[in-house]
Amino acid sequence: MQKGAELKYEKDFDKIERRVSMQGEIAFAVTRDEAKPFIVSTPAAQIEVLGTEFTVTADNVETQLSVKSGIVRFTPDDLQVPLLCTAGMTVHYNAENKTIKVASPDSKMKINTKTQSLSFDNTRLREIVMVLSHFYKVQIELPDNESELTFSSSFTQKSIIEIINIINITLDSHIAVMSQ
Numbered sequence: 001m002q003k004g005a006e007l008k009y010e011k012d013f014d015k016i017e018r019r020v021s022m023q024g025e026i027a028f029a030v031t032r033d034e035a036k037p038f039i040v041s042t043p044a045a046q047i048e049v050l051g052t053e054f055t056v057t058a059d060n061v062e063t064q065l066s067v068k069s070g071i072v073r074f075t076p077d078d079l080q081v082p083l084l085c086t087a088g089m090t091v092h093y094n095a096e097n098k099t100i101k102v103a104s105p106d107s108k109m110k111i112n113t114k115t116q117s118l119s120f121d122n123t124r125l126r127e128i129v130m131v132l133s134h135f136y137k138v139q140i141e142l143p144d145n146e147s148e149l150t151f152s153s154s155f156t157q158k159s160i161i162e163i164i165n166i167i168n169i170t171l172d173s174h175i176a177v178m179s180q
Contacts, residue, residue, distance in 0.1 A: 001026045025057040032070075044095035048073040052087075065091040076100060081111060081134040107150065111135065117156040118163075125149045128167070129175065136160040139178035146173045 001007065005024025013019065018038040030038045032051025040047040042058035052070025056063065065074050067085045075082045076093045081100065085091055089104045098114040108121040111131060118135065120128055126147040133140045138160055149171050155163050164175050 022056065023058050023060075025055065027053070027055040029053045030070075044078075045074060045076045045093050048075070054085075061094060061096045063091075063093045063095075065089075078113075081131055083131075115156060117154065119154040121152050122150045123152070125151060125167070125171075125173065125175070132160060132163065140164070141176045141178050143174050146171075146175070149173060 002025040005022065005026050007020055007022045007026060009020045014036060016036065018033070018036050019041065020039070021041040023043065028040070028049070030049045030052060038049040040049070040056055042056065042063040043060045044058065045063040047054075047056060047065060050071040050073065052072055053068040054070075054072055055066045055068070058064070063076075065072065065085060067087055067089050069087045072085045073082050074085050074091045074093075076095070078095060078098070083091060083100070083102060085102070086104070089102065092101045093099070098112055100111040102109040107123045108119075109123050109127065109131065110117075110119040112118075113135075118131070124147065125142055128151060129140045129142045132138075151167055151171060153166065153170070155166075160177055164177055167173060168175055
């Protein structure tokens, strides 16, 4: 824990789940336990640990996550776009302007629900499809053999159909919206 950081937990910690709430900067090393997940709540987001080492910095508006090893699920409270974060990834979420920035060693992504804009830079289709399905609240079908293709583009106030059409035309892919 860095100076000024706060960590709180309930008396029944470790009975059903391992939930803590925090502010400031804290580094965690967590052992995987599927029966009792480890969950970190910040004022603006929830981080579900799937066995890893990571650092969280949080205040009332911003939450930053840096994953050293393993996998972490990061879900901003008001956007409900869960992001699976692996080693080397960072997430910066600002609740005030409703912006999520995700960076990994080889790609970047930015989601802003306030301006209805999405930006992908060398992002894998499986990640894009997951974000789009939550952002637009639709089911999207992605052929398995296309999930590792990468895509770069930005969209502002575009419909899901427009975005899928642009991706399909650009990559000669076969992504399909299943419901709207």
